[in-house]
Amino acid sequence: GAGVSQSPRYKVAKRGQDVALRCDPISGHVSLFWYQQALGQGPEFLTYFQNEAQLDKSGLPSDRFFAERPEGSVSTLKIQRTQQEDSAVYLCASSLRQGALNTEAFFGQGTRLTVV
Amino acid sequence: DAKTTQPPSMDCAEGRAANLPCNHSTISGNEYVYWYRQIHSQGPQYIIHGLKNNETNEMASLIITEDRKSSTLILPHATLRDTAVYYCIVRVGNYGGSQGNLIFGKGTKLSVKP
Numbered sequence: 001g002a003g004v005s006q007s008p009r010y011k012v013a014k015r016g017q018d019v020a021l022r023c024d025p026i027s028g029h030v031s032l033f034w035y036q037q038a039l040g041q042g043p044e045f046l047t048y049f050q051n052e053a054q055l056d057k058s059g060l061p062s063d064r065f066f067a068e069r070p071e072g073s074v075s076t077l078k079i080q081r082t083q084q085e086d087s088a089v090y091l092c093a094s095s096l097r098q099g100a101l102n103t104e105a106f107f108g109q110g111t112r113l114t115v116v
Numbered sequence: 117d118a119k120t121t122q123p124p125s126m127d128c129a130e131g132r133a134a135n136l137p138c139n140h141s142t143i144s145g146n147e148y149v150y151w152y153r154q155i156h157s158q159g160p161q162y163i164i165h166g167l168k169n170n171e172t173n174e175m176a177s178l179i180i181t182e183d184r185k186s187s188t189l190i191l192p193h194a195t196l197r198d199t200a201v202y203y204c205i206v207r208v209g210n211y212g213g214s215q216g217n218l219i220f221g222k223g224t225k226l227s228v229k230p
Contacts, residue, residue: 004159042201
């Protein structure tokens with residue numbers, strides 16, 4: 001498809017388990033963002049990639065969170081030793097250009113993570 | 117923190133215009149106003165953006181006040197499928213690495229009623 005694809009759509013993890021969430025951005029999109037959305041809240045920024053370079057990871061809540069985009073296309077968000085407070089929807093977005101203010105971002109449907 | 121203020125909820129009758137306000141009194145001269153919406157269980161969807169002139173596209177119109185401290189998103193003929201949370205976002209300018217990062221607030225939950 002032509003949109004941003006995220007997998008899995010739903011993930012249930014036991015507390016302490018490691019998880020990996022995948023994002024396939026729109027082909028050719030330079031910028032890629034990860035957001036975390038808790039129930040009833042707006043999305044909150046986690047990290048940003050420009051091609052393969054992670055230029056901002058200021059939103060990652062702890063060192064248990066790690067993201068990569070090794071070839072500048074697919075990205076993976078990894079959460080180690082999951083905790084209940086990690087339960088949220090994780091959204092990925094991509095946009096065509098970097099540094100251009102008038103660029104819209106396209107979002108995937110998200111991965112709903114539930115830690116039990 | 118989000119740089120915008122929106123009412124938490126609004127109702128609109130189907131077929132009527134929905135006018136969603138947003139205050140952004142601290143907006144900088146090179147920052148754009150963006151609107152996204154999020155329908156239940158989906159990712160946010162881009163609607164429209166503007167700098168200082170009013171803008172219109174197939175989805176909506178954006179009216180920005182002359183001082184740029186507030187704006188209104190207008191859905192001219194709301195349908196039931198427009199029920200969603202609408203986010204007004206001031207686009208962060210080029211700084212550091214997160215060029216173009218979107219900072220969401222809590223948005224306005226618009227309920228379109230038959």
